[in-house]
Structures are given as C-alpha cells and as structure tokens.
Amino acid sequence: MPDNAQDPAMMICYRECLSNLEKFNGIGEQKAVQFINNIERIGKMIDANNNILYCMCTAKLDGEAKRWYENNMALTQWENLKSAFLERFTTADSSSRIFEQLKERKQKPDETVTSYYDAIIKLCHEYDTNMSEKMMISWLENGIKDSLKIQIKRQMKSLPESARTTQIFPKIAKDEQELQKENVHEPEPTSAYMPYFTNTVSTTLRQEENIHTNAVEQPYSPQTTAPHESKIIHQQRTKFNETHRSQPRTRQSPSQQHLSTSRPQSSTFHRNTQQIKSKNVTATGSLNIKTRQTNTSSICQRNNHRTIDCYYKKAFRSGTRDGDDSSNKKINPSIINMIPSQSSTPIYINVQVNNKCQHAIIDTGSAVTIINQQLLKKIYHKKFIYKQKLHKSANCTSINIIGEIELEIKIQGHKTLILADVATNLITDLLVGNDWISNNNVIIDSPQRHIFLIDRYHRIVATAPFITPPDFQSPVLLVNEITLPPYSEKCIDVKIPSSMNNIAEALFEPTPNFHSKQMLLTNALLKVVNNKSRLTIINANDRQRTLSKNTKLGYVSHQPPVNKHLTLPVLSTKGVYEQFLTRNDLQQHLRQECYPQNIRDQIEQLTSHIKDLNHKQQLQQILWKHGKLFDLHQPSIIKATVQNAIETGNHPPIYTPPYRVSYKDEQIQRDEINKLLKQGIIEESTSPWSSPIVLVRKKDGTVRFCVDFRKLNNVTTKDAFPIPRIDDIFDHLSQAEYYTTIDFKSGYFQVGLDLKDRPKTAFSTRDQHYQFTVLPQGVTNGPPAFQRIVSQILGPTRWQHSLAYLDDVIIYSPTFDQHLIHLDDILNRLNDANFRLNVNKCHIAKTSIDYLGHRIEHGNIRPNAENIRALLETVQPTTAKEIFRFVKAAEYYRKFIPRFSIIAQSLHKYAPTTKEQRSQKSQSTPITLSDEELNAFNELKRILTNDLVLRIPDENLPFKIQTDASKIGIGAVLMQIHPNGDLPIAYLSKKLTTTQMNWPATEQECYAIIFAIEKWHKYLDG
Incomplete structure (x- = not known):
C-alpha cells in the first residue's frame, strides 16, 4: 500500500467514506456510473490499486447486483469488472437521455457561470467517466450564452494546449461576462451544432480558426476551371495584427461580402487570374478604406461595424451538421462553402483507396478518417498497427477501433496519404475526416456539388463531384408501445430517424433477434413519408408480447425502383383467428411462408425418422423455436471468451520462420487464409510470436490447414480443467431410451480468444503475418478451455440429462415427453450462448445413436459399425507403424474382446517405446509377420466380425x-x-x-x- 495510506487520519477518512457509501442493488434510481465514480474517488484517498478497487466494489454490491456478480466470477480484473458492470446496469436509455440533456443544456438567462459549469461537468461525468478535457470544454462552449461563446473560444484557443483545461473555463467566462456588462447589443442565438460523427475520448473536434473578413471579391465559381488545369489562384495576404485592426473598414453589401478561411498562412482564394482592381487596395495588397467609426462589435471586438452586422456571427450561425451537403457550416481551416444549401444528405464522392474504386463520406465533424474492417480485407494493404480504442458516433453508439492503417486515397489520379483508424462496426465503408481535409487544403463547394484539392502554390490539382448516396442503412424504430395478443398479427407505425424523408421504395430488413423470440417481421419494400411508414408484425407465441416505444425493429436502405422484392401488404389490425381458423393453420402458414426455405429443409431432415405424426409435430415446434442455431449464413462467435488460454508467464516470444513450400501448397495456403480472413477467424498481426504453417494430407487426398504450435505449447502453463472419462459418460445412459447428439459447427472457431492471447497464436506466410481471433486448434489448452465453456453453458443439466465430451454433446431421456423438455432446455442454453450447430452431424430424438465411436441402443452398447469396418478392411501390415496403428485401434474396443491382452501379446512388441523405435526410419522399415503374429492379427479381425455387444451398467442391479x-x-x-x-x-x-x-x-x-x-x-x- 502506498505511503500516504499509512496516515492514520487518511485511513479513518477512507473507512468512514467507504462505510457511508450506499450499497448498490441494481434497481430503483441508483446510478451505476455514480457508484463507480464514488468507488474510485474513495480509492484515491489511499492510492488504491486495481485489486483494492475490485474488492471495494464487490463488497458494496447487494441484491440483484450481487447475484449478477456471483454469476460472473470469471471477471477477476477491475477494468473488466468495471466495463461489464456499467454495461449491465447502465441502460441505453439512460445514456441517450444524458446525451440529449448535454445537447439541450444551455445557460439560462439568469443562471450564473458557476452553476452552468457545475451542471455540464456533472452531465459529462455521468455520460462518460473518462471523457477528455477537450470534449468537456466543447460541451461547455456549446451551451454557454451566445454573447460569451465566441470570445471564450477565442481566448481558449490563444492559450497553450496544456493550459486549456476545464478549470480555466469558468474564470475566462466570468471575465468575459464582466467585460460585456456595458454592451447594449446582444447577438442572436446560434444554432446547435451536431457533426455527423461526434467527438470521443480518442478524437476531438478541431476548434475553429479565427474567421477573417476579406476585401471585395468576385464570387468564386470553381466549376469553370477544368479538372486538370493548373490554374493559379491569387491570394491576398491579410494579417490581422494591431496595425491592420486600427485601420477603418467599410461595411460591404451582402452581395459583395465573401467569407473564407485559410490555413495558418491566412490564404484567401480568388476566382480570376487577374488581381482585383480597386482604388481602395494599395500596391502591397493591404486595405486602406476610409469610413466613419461605428460601435464596437461584441462578437469580434472590432469597431468598424455593429454587433448585429458582424460577419463572424453570420458565418457562425450558418453551421449545419457536418457531412451534410450544405455550405452552412462552421468555417474550418481548409473548407470554403460558397452558398447556403438546404440539403441534409451526407456528402459522397468517388475515390480510389489503395487502387480500389470506392465511395466515401466527407465528414468535417469527424477528427479522424475511419475505414471499415470489411473494406480493408478486400484491398491490398500493409503496415497494420494493432491499437484498440473506442469512438462515439453522433447517435451515441460506440465505434470499435482495432487499429490503424496507412491508406493511399486518390482523386483524379492525385495521390494523398492518411493514417486511418480501422473500425469493425462502421455503418459505411470509408469516412474521410477532418485530418485528410486539412492536410490536403480541401475546398467543399456545396452549391456546385464539388470538392477541390489545392496544392501549396494555390492551384487546383484535383476535383471530385458529389455522387448520389449509395445504399445506406438507417434504423427503424417503433413509434408507440404496443402489446400483441398470442398468435396475432398487427400493423404498426414506425419511424426512420434519418435523411430518408420521402422515398418511394426503401428496403426493410428485420433484426435477427426477433426471429428467435417467434416475433415475425419479413423483408419488405416500404414507402417512407415524412420519416414514417407502416409494417406488419406477427406474434407466433402462445403468450402476449409487449414492445416498448423506440424498439429497434430493423434497418431500411434506399432501393432503386428497378429492383424487385417481396412487398408486404399493409393489413388492418386483426386477431389471428380472423386470418386462420386454428392454431395449426397459423403454424403451417408461418412455416410455409415466413421461415427461410433452408431452415424448413433442415428441420424436416432432422425429424424425418419420426413416424408418429404427433411426436414429429411436437419435435418440429421445438426446432422452429430455436431455428437460429441452424443459421450458418455467417460465422458466429459465442457470448463467452476464453481467458488465460495461452498463459506463458514471462517467457520471451518464440519466433519460428515459415517452412518453404511448393507453389501448389503456397496457393492452398493463400486460399485457406483468404477464407479464414473473410470469416473473421484470423486477422493481420504485428506480434513478435510466430509458428509455422503445416499442410496435413488426409486420406481422401484433401489438405488440412494447420499451425504447428508445439514450441508454444512447451512454454504454456497447462490448464487442469478435467475432460470427462468416456466410460463414465456411457455409464449414465443405461436408463435412457431417447438420445440426441449435437455437433458444433467449427466448434473451436466459435469461441472468441482473449485479446492478450491473440498475438501468441500468430503465424506467417511468405510475406504476411496473421493471428487468430478465436480459439485455434492445436494449442495445448484448447480442449480443456473448450470443455470448460461447454460445461458452464450446460450448467446443472450435466450428468442429469446432458453430457459433453469436448464438442460432442448428448441429451438423453427415458421417455419421449421428457426428452422434449430436456431438448428444449439444452437448445435454449446453446441459443442464448449464440452457438451454431452442424445440421448434418446432429441427430434428434433417436432410440439408437452413434456417440464417441459406439452404438447405443436400449441400454446396450456396441462398437461403431464404420470403425469396425475400417479395422476389418485393414490389409496385412508390412511395417511396424501399420501394426501398431492396428493394435491401438482395436484396443479402443478391448472391453468388448475377451482375452485381448493375451491374443495381442505378440503384436505389442512393435509399440515404439524407445527413441530409436519412434524414429521415422524405424517405423517405416519393412517387416514380415511371423506365423504367431499373423495368427494374432487374423484372430483379432475374426473376433471383430462378431456382434460385440455389452450391457450398460445399471446401478439398481447386482x-x-x-x-x-x-x-x-x-x-x-x-x-x-x-x-x-x-x-x-x-x-x-x-x-x-x-x-x-x-x-x-x-x-x-x-x-x-x-x-x-x-x-x-x-x-x-x-
């Protein structure tokens, strides 16, 4: 414990505060963020480390919160517990509500600066405990009185970066308030400014540069310039120093006024190739205009015009949402918008990203450029930098950043470079932010619907027109709370909070979680009018369902009218019995019309062996309920992550260079890696660890892609979690008459791997380096780690009516009715965990079944017929390796063979017990079996031809x-x-x-x- 923790007075204060802290029970009006803040605040009294904070937090949990913690004991680190706690007990509604309060919170006319400051800081901490100073200053500036806003921003920008803190803000605001008490004219309120993507902890909006007014100019019309013409744009240098400010200026008419911004050199761009001739412009280009003195503007503090006529006020008030097709922006150093535009559509342009043609959003509200991980996988790239962080979008959703990548963005052949963040859940492919805009002197001309890139000699080097927005998804929300009776259909009102105001055809796609709850919404073409439309929803449950207001039902995207899709008719709200006479009719309709065809085929295949129609219908109803388990359209990651699966302690990274392979094998490697990349199973890596790739030839001639993790396994701490004994599993099946076996689709690949373990799974090809994002096959702790997860999911059902040997799960019951209950229970657990099943290897409600190499039927157990056939088809061995392989395969069934050890005695001498015998040369040396050995080989094969059947032990019999x-x-x-x-x-x-x-x-x-x-x-x- 730190030194100051030894101070008795501090310890008394710490204990008193901790004792007075109210326990958190997770219900009522208690705020999770405030509780965590209190824990960390009290912990600072003694400089508590993460372990102490963890203990403090868990000791103060009660009720529902305590039960949640007891169910999540695997969260042993403070940061993991903290994030999971906030995610569990902080609702999306509360975060959105706080965000809306921040947006709407303005300083009241009679409110003091101190009171306003305290309120904003409190809201910032409630919304994000780690919110940066820059972000909080941005919120403070956003809601301060309009009469103070510009002056405070100017003073804050004049300070060094390190001095711009929230503590200095109230002092500056109070000083400005005192200075303006004598000012008569109040500026009009400014509009709230909301960028397309907002600031985050990681990114902050660039503050506005000082906006300057310029001499009389002709209106700028860049569309008259040829795209590739190096047209010189003259600049007029206007440095606003004290001398210049002392010179009187003339108010210009609105048609003569022109606002522009510049980079630090304060450049102003002109359209004409000749300098403007004016008797008011001197030879040096400075202004020398005579006029009478006017009142001082309270916005820019100049005395050549009134506050109401201030150009800065007009420029500032014209701000609209960044990323919109509008010139009404807050002026940015590299952006010039010529004429106000009313459109609110995001700006799209065509670019080349690493030589791939792609559309991009231009968003001046985003401080950084972001590329979607899915797009990055499709283009050639290198120098990926692994770096995890979070951004927040304007609608308060998190954007998960996994790293950075250097991109080459070309416009009309003009090459630019930018370091972009890589996101896993960006709603568009490429978002070009303010970093790229500023670096390339970009001019956005909304009226002419073009952007222009200017070089350092002030020439237009590239231009790109705005394009029609591509297919863009927007959420569909429920307008009002609704309650659906059992087996009913209802037409509901929905809203689309986006730029889709009036669209004739918008494609609606429902969210998948409704299907698992038997709430049916189908893909449909909707007509959107004033951001609203109508949908039909079916409740296929035997109980009523209530959906709250603003429930997200799915997404819509703009669809060209030529495309043909299923159009869902708008029906009046009726009970289901007006549409279907019986419940069976409804179920038949849902299965034949509403569910996907592949799900129908799979469920029919799984139940084809059931002869009793009533039993078949009951079984199919359960499978329909959990149809998501059989949806293999996309790879799935379960809701559990393996922790400490590859614990190597302080061992330095092990690097093994890739093996040289033939051109054919190299192509196989490349194809397999591309497939794994598309499925998200692997990702690019910068890890110092590396294991070689091995291609293993299978009997059917195909190749299996493997990674040789032997050196990694040698330094890995072994996981002691037990794998169940096979004979113990069989002993529990004696009373069962119905069996279901479940096989996971790519079992290991459905289990996410902890971030800190991923670099250790890295492997290399000839010119690339990758790592697994999921549990790879071949690591020594893979089986116990997977067994632990499956055991946790099955929970108390293990050894009662379910068992699992790694990824082979069996459900067993004495009667069919009990089996339906047990099957529904296990499928529900797997569904909740987000597992996916391999339909071709699943067997449902059978009276005889193959499991772990054995045939089980009515309390009897036999060797698997396929395995026995393989042994019987074994030709006479000619090497020690072949003999040993045969004996080991037969030994798996030794409990079925009387006197096995005596019969196989002469063949056991070929077992490799020494290093010399285990060598490849010794194992491959041709041999000839003696008569005794040949008789033993043939005798084992003869016994295996018999009906080898044993009884499963019954504990009730002697x-x-x-x-x-x-x-x-x-x-x-x-x-x-x-x-x-x-x-x-x-x-x-x-x-x-x-x-x-x-x-x-x-x-x-x-x-x-x-x-x-x-x-x-x-x-x-x-």
Missing part, C-alpha cells in the same frame, strides 16, 4: 465377476444379473510377467480376482 487364469495371462468378465440371465458389462485381460508365470495356479487365480476387483471397484463398492 454385479457379478467371473475370472480365469492361464500360464501366460489372466482374464475376467463383469456381468449383471438380469431377469433373462447374466449379461456382460465389460471384459478384462492382462498378460502375466515372467515372475507371475511361475506362480502356482491358485495364486494366479487369486491374482485375477484381485486385479478385477481393483479394476471395477467403482461398480462393486457399496
């Missing part, structure tokens, strides 16, 4: 052991006494050592009994 001994080995059989006779449970055999062979027969018989009891004590004890 057990019986029979033993035998010979000169070379012992054997035993475990049986149970059934009404129709003794049935074998398992066979056991063991070869005797040389010493044991010399024992008397009675001792060998006794040894057989003791060995059998020790082996099967699990069944015999008690």
Whole structure:
C-alpha cells in the first residue's frame, strides 16, 4: 500500500467514506456510473490499486447486483469488472437521455457561470467517466450564452494546449461576462451544432480558426476551371495584427461580402487570374478604406461595424451538421462553402483507396478518417498497427477501433496519404475526416456539388463531384408501445430517424433477434413519408408480447425502383383467428411462408425418422423455436471468451520462420487464409510470436490447414480443467431410451480468444503475418478451455440429462415427453450462448445413436459399425507403424474382446517405446509377420466380425465377476444379473510377467480376482 495510506487520519477518512457509501442493488434510481465514480474517488484517498478497487466494489454490491456478480466470477480484473458492470446496469436509455440533456443544456438567462459549469461537468461525468478535457470544454462552449461563446473560444484557443483545461473555463467566462456588462447589443442565438460523427475520448473536434473578413471579391465559381488545369489562384495576404485592426473598414453589401478561411498562412482564394482592381487596395495588397467609426462589435471586438452586422456571427450561425451537403457550416481551416444549401444528405464522392474504386463520406465533424474492417480485407494493404480504442458516433453508439492503417486515397489520379483508424462496426465503408481535409487544403463547394484539392502554390490539382448516396442503412424504430395478443398479427407505425424523408421504395430488413423470440417481421419494400411508414408484425407465441416505444425493429436502405422484392401488404389490425381458423393453420402458414426455405429443409431432415405424426409435430415446434442455431449464413462467435488460454508467464516470444513450400501448397495456403480472413477467424498481426504453417494430407487426398504450435505449447502453463472419462459418460445412459447428439459447427472457431492471447497464436506466410481471433486448434489448452465453456453453458443439466465430451454433446431421456423438455432446455442454453450447430452431424430424438465411436441402443452398447469396418478392411501390415496403428485401434474396443491382452501379446512388441523405435526410419522399415503374429492379427479381425455387444451398467442391479487364469495371462468378465440371465458389462485381460508365470495356479487365480476387483471397484463398492 502506498505511503500516504499509512496516515492514520487518511485511513479513518477512507473507512468512514467507504462505510457511508450506499450499497448498490441494481434497481430503483441508483446510478451505476455514480457508484463507480464514488468507488474510485474513495480509492484515491489511499492510492488504491486495481485489486483494492475490485474488492471495494464487490463488497458494496447487494441484491440483484450481487447475484449478477456471483454469476460472473470469471471477471477477476477491475477494468473488466468495471466495463461489464456499467454495461449491465447502465441502460441505453439512460445514456441517450444524458446525451440529449448535454445537447439541450444551455445557460439560462439568469443562471450564473458557476452553476452552468457545475451542471455540464456533472452531465459529462455521468455520460462518460473518462471523457477528455477537450470534449468537456466543447460541451461547455456549446451551451454557454451566445454573447460569451465566441470570445471564450477565442481566448481558449490563444492559450497553450496544456493550459486549456476545464478549470480555466469558468474564470475566462466570468471575465468575459464582466467585460460585456456595458454592451447594449446582444447577438442572436446560434444554432446547435451536431457533426455527423461526434467527438470521443480518442478524437476531438478541431476548434475553429479565427474567421477573417476579406476585401471585395468576385464570387468564386470553381466549376469553370477544368479538372486538370493548373490554374493559379491569387491570394491576398491579410494579417490581422494591431496595425491592420486600427485601420477603418467599410461595411460591404451582402452581395459583395465573401467569407473564407485559410490555413495558418491566412490564404484567401480568388476566382480570376487577374488581381482585383480597386482604388481602395494599395500596391502591397493591404486595405486602406476610409469610413466613419461605428460601435464596437461584441462578437469580434472590432469597431468598424455593429454587433448585429458582424460577419463572424453570420458565418457562425450558418453551421449545419457536418457531412451534410450544405455550405452552412462552421468555417474550418481548409473548407470554403460558397452558398447556403438546404440539403441534409451526407456528402459522397468517388475515390480510389489503395487502387480500389470506392465511395466515401466527407465528414468535417469527424477528427479522424475511419475505414471499415470489411473494406480493408478486400484491398491490398500493409503496415497494420494493432491499437484498440473506442469512438462515439453522433447517435451515441460506440465505434470499435482495432487499429490503424496507412491508406493511399486518390482523386483524379492525385495521390494523398492518411493514417486511418480501422473500425469493425462502421455503418459505411470509408469516412474521410477532418485530418485528410486539412492536410490536403480541401475546398467543399456545396452549391456546385464539388470538392477541390489545392496544392501549396494555390492551384487546383484535383476535383471530385458529389455522387448520389449509395445504399445506406438507417434504423427503424417503433413509434408507440404496443402489446400483441398470442398468435396475432398487427400493423404498426414506425419511424426512420434519418435523411430518408420521402422515398418511394426503401428496403426493410428485420433484426435477427426477433426471429428467435417467434416475433415475425419479413423483408419488405416500404414507402417512407415524412420519416414514417407502416409494417406488419406477427406474434407466433402462445403468450402476449409487449414492445416498448423506440424498439429497434430493423434497418431500411434506399432501393432503386428497378429492383424487385417481396412487398408486404399493409393489413388492418386483426386477431389471428380472423386470418386462420386454428392454431395449426397459423403454424403451417408461418412455416410455409415466413421461415427461410433452408431452415424448413433442415428441420424436416432432422425429424424425418419420426413416424408418429404427433411426436414429429411436437419435435418440429421445438426446432422452429430455436431455428437460429441452424443459421450458418455467417460465422458466429459465442457470448463467452476464453481467458488465460495461452498463459506463458514471462517467457520471451518464440519466433519460428515459415517452412518453404511448393507453389501448389503456397496457393492452398493463400486460399485457406483468404477464407479464414473473410470469416473473421484470423486477422493481420504485428506480434513478435510466430509458428509455422503445416499442410496435413488426409486420406481422401484433401489438405488440412494447420499451425504447428508445439514450441508454444512447451512454454504454456497447462490448464487442469478435467475432460470427462468416456466410460463414465456411457455409464449414465443405461436408463435412457431417447438420445440426441449435437455437433458444433467449427466448434473451436466459435469461441472468441482473449485479446492478450491473440498475438501468441500468430503465424506467417511468405510475406504476411496473421493471428487468430478465436480459439485455434492445436494449442495445448484448447480442449480443456473448450470443455470448460461447454460445461458452464450446460450448467446443472450435466450428468442429469446432458453430457459433453469436448464438442460432442448428448441429451438423453427415458421417455419421449421428457426428452422434449430436456431438448428444449439444452437448445435454449446453446441459443442464448449464440452457438451454431452442424445440421448434418446432429441427430434428434433417436432410440439408437452413434456417440464417441459406439452404438447405443436400449441400454446396450456396441462398437461403431464404420470403425469396425475400417479395422476389418485393414490389409496385412508390412511395417511396424501399420501394426501398431492396428493394435491401438482395436484396443479402443478391448472391453468388448475377451482375452485381448493375451491374443495381442505378440503384436505389442512393435509399440515404439524407445527413441530409436519412434524414429521415422524405424517405423517405416519393412517387416514380415511371423506365423504367431499373423495368427494374432487374423484372430483379432475374426473376433471383430462378431456382434460385440455389452450391457450398460445399471446401478439398481447386482454385479457379478467371473475370472480365469492361464500360464501366460489372466482374464475376467463383469456381468449383471438380469431377469433373462447374466449379461456382460465389460471384459478384462492382462498378460502375466515372467515372475507371475511361475506362480502356482491358485495364486494366479487369486491374482485375477484381485486385479478385477481393483479394476471395477467403482461398480462393486457399496
């Protein structure tokens, strides 16, 4: 603990504050953000580290919050607990409400600066505990009185960067307020300014430069300049120093006024190639205009015009949302908007990004340029810098940034470079921000619908016209709260809060979570009028559903009229029984008309073996309910992340260069990597770790893409989580009559990997470096990590009616009705976890089933027929490796084979027990089997042709052991006494050592009994 924690007075204060802190129960009016702030504030008294903050927080949880923590004990780090806590107990409504309060909060006419300052700072902390100083200053400036706003901004900008703090803001505001008490004229209120993308913790809006008024100019019309013409645009230098400000100026008429901005050199661009001739302009280009003195403007503090006529006020008030097709902007250093425009459509232009043609949004409200990860995957790129951070968009949603990339953006062949952020959830492909605009002296001419790039000699080097916005998604929200009765259909009013005011055809796509809740919305073409439209929704549940106001139902995008899609008719609100006579009719309609065809085919395939129509209908109803599990259109990541799966301690990174491969294998690698990139399974990496790629040839001639993680595994701390014994699993199936086996689609690849473990999974090709974003196959802790997650998802159902061996899950029940309940329970758990299933390997509600290499049916267990067939088709071995492989495969079924050890005795000598025997050369050396060895090989194959069937142990029946001994080995059989006779449970055999062979027969018989009891004590004890 730090030194100041030893101060008794400080410790007393700390304990008192912690004791008085109200416990957080997660209900009522308690605010999660305020609770976390209080914890961190109290912790600062003793310089508490993250571990102490973690303990303080968990000790103060109660009720629902405490139950939430007990269910999330895996959150062992303070930062992880804090973010998960805020996500759980901070609703989107509260964040949006605070954001709206920040936007609308203005200083009241009779409100003091101090009171306004305290209110804004409180709202900022409630909205984002880590909000930057620049962002808070921006909010303070946004709501301050209009009479103070410009002066405060000017003074704040005159300060050094380090001195611009929230603490200095109230002092400057108070001073300005005192200075303006004698001012008679009040400026008109300014419009609220809202950029297309707002500031975030990571990005801040560039503050406005001082806006200067210029000499009389001709209106600028850049459209008259040829795109590739290097036209000189003369500049008139106007430095606003004290001497210049002392010179009187003449008020110009509105038609003569022209506003422009400049970079730090204060450049002003003219249209004509000749300098403007005026008797008021001297040879040096400075202004020398005589006029009478007027009152001082309270906005720019100059005395050559009144406040009401101030040009700055007009420029500032013309601001609209950045990214809009309008010249009514806040003036920015590199932007000139010529004529006010009323359009609110985002500005789109065509560009080339790394030589790929692409549309882009020009957004002066975004401080940075952002590219969508999906677009980045489609273009050639390099020098990806891994860096995780968050931005916030104007609608208060988070934009997840995973790194930075250097992009080459070309306009009409003119090349520009920019370091862009890479986002995973950007709603557009490319957003060009103020960093690119400023770096390239961009002029945005909204009336002429062009942008212009100006070089350092003030020549137009490139131009790009605005284009029609591409397909752009906007959310569809519910206008009013609605309640839907069971099995009913209703027409509802929806709103689209975007620029889609009046569109004849907008394509609606519902969010997928409604389908899992049996709330049905279909794709449809909507007519949008005044941002509103109508939709039809079906409640296919047996209970009523209530949807709150502003529930997000899906998205709409503008659709060209030539496209043909399903149009959903607008129906009047009616009960379902006016449309369908019975519930069965409704279900049939939903399945035949509303669900996707592939889901119908899959469910029919899974239930085709059910002969009882009533049973089949009941089973299909459960599968329809969880149809999302079979949706494989896109890869899915479950709602659980593997923590500490690759713990290497302080071991330095291990780098193994990639193996050289043939051109054919190189193409296979490239194809496989492209597939994994598209699925999001891997990503580009800058990790110092690297493991080589290995292509493994399979029996069918195809190639499996693998990564050799052996060196990484050698330094990884092993996970001790247990994998269940296969015989223990089978022992629990004795009373079951119905079985369901579930296979996960690419099981490991559905489990997200912790960010800190991803760099350790890196691998290299000839010229690229990648890392896994999900749990890769081949890491030593992969099986226990996956087993832990599946076990947690199954929860208390394990060993009751479900079991899992890695990604092989089995559900078992004694009756069909119970099996339906158990199946619904497990599918619901998997659905909640966001798992996806491999339909072709799933088997539902069967009375006999193959599981873990065995056939299970009515309490009996047999070897899997396919595995036995493979053993029987084995040709006579010619190498030690082939013999050993056959013996090990047969040994998997040794409990089915009496006297297995004695029969296979002569073949065991080929097992590689020394380093020399394990060498590739020794294993591949041709051999000839002796007569004894050949007889053993053939005898094992002969036994395998029999119907090898054993009974699964029943704990309610007594057990019986029979033993035998010979000169070379012992054997035993475990049986149970059934009404129709003794049935074998398992066979056991063991070869005797040389010493044991010399024992008397009675001792060998006794040894057989003791060995059998020790082996099967699990069944015999008690």
